[in-house]
Amino acid sequence: MLIPIENVLSKDEVRQFRARLDAAAWQDGLATAGSLARQVKRNQQLDDASDTAVALGNHILRRLGSHPEFISAALPNRIYPPKFNRYRDGGTYGVHVDSALMQVGGTNITVRTDLSATLFLSEPDEYDGGELQIEGPFGVQAVKLEAGDMVLYPSSSLHQVTPVTRGARIASFFWIQSMVQGEGDRTLLYDLDQAIQELTPRCAPDDDQLLRLTGVYHNLLRRWAAT
Known part of the structure; x- marks a missing residue:
C-alpha cells in the first residue's frame, strides 16, 4: 500500500533544510550504486557521513518518532539513517527495486527493507519531471508531493524517478524495518488503527465497542509483531 504522510516537516523546517542542502557538497550518485543501478x-x-547529512537525518528521525500516522503505518523496528539526493539537468533513476x-555504515546493524520512504524537500512547482513512479497491484502510481510531505511504499515495489527537465528535485530517502513484516498484515493494522482514531473523539472513553475494537487491534499486533 502507498501511504502519503503530510507535514513530516513544517515549511519553516524545510527552508532551514534547504539552506543547508543548497550549500552542501553533492557527489555523483554512482558512487553508491550497485552493478545494476x-x-x-x-x-x-x-x-552520508557529512555533518549536514547526519544533523538533518537525525532531525527527521526525531520528527518521525512522534508522528502518529508514520508510527501507525510503519510500526517501525529499525530505520536506516536518512540519506539525501538531488536530481537536475535530466537526472533520473530508472526502474529498480x-x-x-x-x-548501516560503520556498524554491525542490518536493516530489512520492508518499507521505503521519500521525504520531498522541493515544492512541486520548483521542477518539471521528477515523479516517483511506483508499480503496484493496480498499475503505476506517480507521486510528487509538497515539500515536507513523505510517501511510504513497499520496498519490494519496482519504482523509478522520471527525468528532471527543469529545476532541481531534492529529497531525503530511507528504509524501515517494521515490527510486522507482512505487507497485508501491516495494511490491515493501519486501516484498523485509523478507524479507531477517527471513532475515539465521538465515543466516551469507556465505550464498550471502542474498547473491544482497540482490543482486537492490540491482539492482532501481539500475534504478528516480531521485535
Missing part, C-alpha cells in the same frame, strides 16, 4: 542511476547524493537488506 549503475546502468539507470543519474543523480547526486550527500556523503531496493535491496532486501541494508547494512
Whole structure:
C-alpha cells in the first residue's frame, strides 16, 4: 500500500533544510550504486557521513518518532539513517527495486527493507519531471508531493524517478524495518488503527465497542509483531 504522510516537516523546517542542502557538497550518485543501478542511476547524493547529512537525518528521525500516522503505518523496528539526493539537468533513476537488506555504515546493524520512504524537500512547482513512479497491484502510481510531505511504499515495489527537465528535485530517502513484516498484515493494522482514531473523539472513553475494537487491534499486533 502507498501511504502519503503530510507535514513530516513544517515549511519553516524545510527552508532551514534547504539552506543547508543548497550549500552542501553533492557527489555523483554512482558512487553508491550497485552493478545494476549503475546502468539507470543519474543523480547526486550527500556523503552520508557529512555533518549536514547526519544533523538533518537525525532531525527527521526525531520528527518521525512522534508522528502518529508514520508510527501507525510503519510500526517501525529499525530505520536506516536518512540519506539525501538531488536530481537536475535530466537526472533520473530508472526502474529498480531496493535491496532486501541494508547494512548501516560503520556498524554491525542490518536493516530489512520492508518499507521505503521519500521525504520531498522541493515544492512541486520548483521542477518539471521528477515523479516517483511506483508499480503496484493496480498499475503505476506517480507521486510528487509538497515539500515536507513523505510517501511510504513497499520496498519490494519496482519504482523509478522520471527525468528532471527543469529545476532541481531534492529529497531525503530511507528504509524501515517494521515490527510486522507482512505487507497485508501491516495494511490491515493501519486501516484498523485509523478507524479507531477517527471513532475515539465521538465515543466516551469507556465505550464498550471502542474498547473491544482497540482490543482486537492490540491482539492482532501481539500475534504478528516480531521485535
